[in-house]
Amino acid sequence: MAERIVVDPVTRIEGHLRIEAEVKDGKIVDAWSSCTMVRGLENVVRNRDPRDVWAFVQRTCGVCTSAHAIASVRAVEDALGIVIPPNADLVRNIMAAVIYMHDHVVHFYHLHALDWVDVVSALKADPKETSKIAQSISSWPKSSAGYFADIQKRLTRFVESGQLGIFANGYWGHPQMKLPPEVNLMAVAHYLEALEWQKEIVKVHTIFGGKNPHPNFLVGGMACAISEDHIGGLNAERLAYVERLLKEGKQFIEQVYVPDLLAIASFYKDWGYIGKGFGNYMSYGEFPVNGYTGKEFKYQQGVILNRDLSKVYDVNHRNNDIQEFINNSWYDYSDGDDKGKHPWEGETNIHYTGPKPPYKHLDVDQKYSFIKTPRWRGKPMEVGPLARILVNYARGDKETQEQVKAVLSYLDVPIDAMFSTLGRTAARALCAKQAAGWGIEFYNRLIENIKNGDTRMAASEMRDPDHWPKEAKGVGFMEAPRGSLAHWIVIKDKKVANYQQVVPSTWNASPRDPKGQRSAYESTLLDTPVADEKLPLEIIRTIHSFDPCIACSVHLYDEHGKHITGVNTVSVCTV
Numbered sequence: 001m002a003e004r005i006v007v008d009p010v011t012r013i014e015g016h017l018r019i020e021a022e023v024k025d026g027k028i029v030d031a032w033s034s035c036t037m038v039r040g041l042e043n044v045v046r047n048r049d050p051r052d053v054w055a056f057v058q059r060t061c062g063v064c065t066s067a068h069a070i071a072s073v074r075a076v077e078d079a080l081g082i083v084i085p086p087n088a089d090l091v092r093n094i095m096a097a098v099i100y101m102h103d104h105v106v107h108f109y110h111l112h113a114l115d116w117v118d119v120v121s122a123l124k125a126d127p128k129e130t131s132k133i134a135q136s137i138s139s140w141p142k143s144s145a146g147y148f149a150d151i152q153k154r155l156t157r158f159v160e161s162g163q164l165g166i167f168a169n170g171y172w173g174h175p176q177m178k179l180p181p182e183v184n185l186m187a188v189a190h191y192l193e194a195l196e197w198q199k200e201i202v203k204v205h206t207i208f209g210g211k212n213p214h215p216n217f218l219v220g221g222m223a224c225a226i227s228e229d230h231i232g233g234l235n236a237e238r239l240a241y242v243e244r245l246l247k248e249g250k251q252f253i254e255q256v257y258v259p260d261l262l263a264i265a266s267f268y269k270d271w272g273y274i275g276k277g278f279g280n281y282m283s284y285g286e287f288p289v290n291g292y293t294g295k296e297f298k299y300q301q302g303v304i305l306n307r308d309l310s311k312v313y314d315v316n317h318r319n320n321d322i323q324e325f326i327n328n329s330w331y332d333y334s335d336g337d338d339k340g341k342h343p344w345e346g347e348t349n350i351h352y353t354g355p356k357p358p359y360k361h362l363d364v365d366q367k368y369s370f371i372k373t374p375r376w377r378g379k380p381m382e383v384g385p386l387a388r389i390l391v392n393y394a395r396g397d398k399e400t401q402e403q404v405k406a407v408l409s410y411l412d413v414p415i416d417a418m419f420s421t422l423g424r425t426a427a428r429a430l431c432a433k434q435a436a437g438w439g440i441e442f443y444n445r446l447i448e449n450i451k452n453g454d455t456r457m458a459a460s461e462m463r464d465p466d467h468w469p470k471e472a473k474g475v476g477f478m479e480a481p482r483g484s485l486a487h488w489i490v491i492k493d494k495k496v497a498n499y500q501q502v503v504p505s506t507w508n509a510s511p512r513d514p515k516g517q518r519s520a521y522e523s524t525l526l527d528t529p530v531a532d533e534k535l536p537l538e539i540i541r542t543i544h545s546f547d548p549c550i551a552c553s554v555h556l557y558d559e560h561g562k563h564i565t566g567v568n569t570v571s572v573c574t575v
Contacts, residue, residue, distance in 0.1 A: 002029055004361055005533050008036070010543055011169075012111040014063055015550025017509065019521070019539055020362055023530050028539070031518075031525040032364050033509050035371040035550045038330070042348045042499045049465075050076045050491050051219045053499065057487065058214050060501065061549060063106075064099045066205065067480035068501070069217040071487040074292060076219045079474025079491055083293060085456035088221035090446040091208050093287050094242070095215070096478065097439030098204045101249045103481035104385070104432035105257055107547045109187075109194040112425065115541045116264050117179060117187040120172040123159065125181035127152055134186050138259040142193065151189040171537045178267045187264065190256050201249045207238050221458030226450060239450075243443055250436035253429075261429040262410050265422055272417030275542040277524035278517075279307035279419060280379055281387035282507070284315060284486060286479030287438055298438055299479050302391040303376060307419050309394040315376075317475045317486055324502060325373040328366075328511035330354060338514060340375065343488035343500035344473055371550075373510040373519065374502050382520040383483030383507045384546060385428040390418065403430050421524070424545040431481075465494045480504055482547050505549050520546065 001024070008018035016037040022030040041060055045053045054072035058065050070092055077084065127148035134143035158167065167188075171177065179187070202212040208224050209215020216223045227233025280303070287298035302312040315321070323340030326333060332349040333341065341347065353367055362368045375381075392400035407426050408415060417423055470493065477486040483504030490498040508520040518526075521543060528538050 003533060005530075005536055005539075006361065007536060007539055007543075010540065010548065012114070012544065013548040013550065014061065015505075015548070017543075017548055017550045018362070019525070019543060020364075021525055021530075021536070021539060023533055026529055026531075028525050028528045028530060031522045032362060032368060033371075033511065033519070033521040034362055034369040035509060036369075037550070038350055038352070038370045040348050040350055042346075042501060045496050045499050047495050049494070050079070050489060050496055053489070053496060054217050054219070055214075057499075057501065058217075060503070062213060063549065064103050064481050065213040066095050066099055066209070066215060066217070067478060067485055068487070069215075070096060071476040071478050071480075071485050071501075072489075073217050073219050074476025074478070075474045075487040075489045076476070076491075077292075077474070078476055079472040079489055080219075080468060082220050082459055083291070084221045084459050085454075086291065087226070087446060087449055087454060087457050088218075088459075089288060089291055090442045090449070091222045091224065091457070092217075093442040094246075094439050094446070095205055095208055096286065097435040097442065098201055098246075098249070100435035100481050101253060101432055101439070102198055102201050103547075104428050104435075105194055105253065106198050107481075108257060108261065108425075108428065109191045111547065112544045113187060113191060113264075114167075114170050115537065115544055116177070116268060117191075118172050118174075118177040118184050119155070119167045119170055119188055120159070121177070121179070121181045122152065122155055122185035122188045123181075125152065125185035127185065130182040130185045130189075133182055133263070137263055138255045140255040140259075142189075148185055148189060151192065152185060154192075155188060171535060171540075174535055174537050175531050176537055179264065180267075183263060183267070187260060190260055193256065194252075197249075197252050201245055204242050204245050207234070207242055218458055220460070221456075223458070225457060226455040239447065243440075246436070246439045246443055250440060253432050253436045258429050258433055261426060262407065265411055265426060268422060269411060269413055269417075271422040271541070272411070272413050272420045274528055274538075275421030275424065275524040275545060276419050277382060277520055277526075278380060280305050280376075280381050281390050282315065282376060282381040282383050282484055283388045283391040284317075284477040284479055284484040286388075287435075287442075298434070299388045300392055300395045300397065302395060303381070304387075304390055304394055305379070307416075309390065309415075312391060312394045317477055317488075321377050322486075322502065323375055323378075324500075324506075325375065325513050326367075327373070327514045328368055329372045330367050330370050331372060343475075343486070343502055344490055344498065346488070346498070346500035348500070367511075369509075369511040371506055371510045372502075373513045374507050375513055375517075378515070380513070380517050380519050380523070381484075381507050382524075383504050384424065385431040385481075385483075386418065386424040387483060388479055389427040389430055399434065400430070403433070421542045421545045428547070468494055471497075482549055483507065503549075505546075508546050509548060509550065521548075 002022040010017040018034040054069040058069040128145040130148040131145040205212040285297035285301035289296040510519040
């Protein structure tokens, strides 16, 4: 008989997520993913000036904030036919590259690594052996025996004080923890280094956008003027600082993040066969090479079906290929809940019919999530770093193919191992490495343009509402760190008539569709072995490999389930 186990809340993510899984004979035989908090930001921006929407929808996420702003300004520019100057496009690319670098490093070390790294085990490590391991895999300068001994002493003081702080409540000693103490100590040291590094790289956003999080953007370009004469402009000193930060970020990713990923993965090769799911992958494309209106992207567009890398299908955001269903979501459609809607016709009508907390289990025969269910041509899709890498690989991108082959060779595993929890985690490191290199490439092109006398950063045409059409529709898409993100907008009489966001975690975390097809979270958990049902670390490993970012609007209840109050926030997250 299968036993239903519940993980709620799933921690070390953004937002509120509940996973229920049925375990039989030590393996998961069924699973359900439920977003337990509501979002409705699309309704907030209705009847507003389209040029202001980016500032609202950027608050969709408190992590990769700029991803939503970029998608939003692209949607408005698409609707109004605005072509931005090359410099603005390059600055957006640089900022997107920084999002990747920051987000993927933070995810690996501070959200996901503790699923594989036993922090308490590091107390038993020999710092000299840790030093040898670190120096054998990387030229990173902080790798002496004395350095790791100091880290171990800091960790010892945490434990002896009885306050593990940021390392509290881990799965320490779990039978699925396989790293030697010395590798655990190396990972803990780099966890702490990443905490320091991540606050530096985001300064690129403050230089181009004035602040972080939520830097400034502009429909028609970027709100940062190139000026040698004005203290508030982008002068040579500030641009040189951007270059330094990008190079330091590239060094950290190549000499710390990627080597750590490979070292840790070598002890968990069995996870190259766990968390496979249905095998459909989608990438919208990102990092435009010759302008967003062109068709050339560093990360190419495409869909892969059934893990078949020999054929890649094109993505079209304008026809009915993409639809959202709500048959298992706490929303209503005005013309019935049994059919899907393209986002231009989408609705966000919240209608909660679920159980009142606290409750033992979801009623999965009814609606059970605040996330809608998007489909591409009626099929579920996995989006994210793995999808990006696989689409580029299948499209014949030489850089991606070489990097994937290098990882597979190091781990001595076949290409099929990429379709897994391990592959998903490795792909994220490759995305960070690629973005770090491309960020410098875009920077060099920006400097070349400036030297050639092109200082344009914003377009003037069509920004005046008097020149807008009476009605217009647009779509802005990008590859956010967690995957395919698109914003659809309908403009009527100079105001927003409809706005819909379909974000990465909507694709991955959604409930079943009308055909009963599972989405990525539910599908990839099937057949996962569970060593201890009371400590389901294996569920957390696969779910964390997606880097969940879930919608939230907080409601409070007492222990009897009675509603006390609600806290409505503009900052909600589903990337």
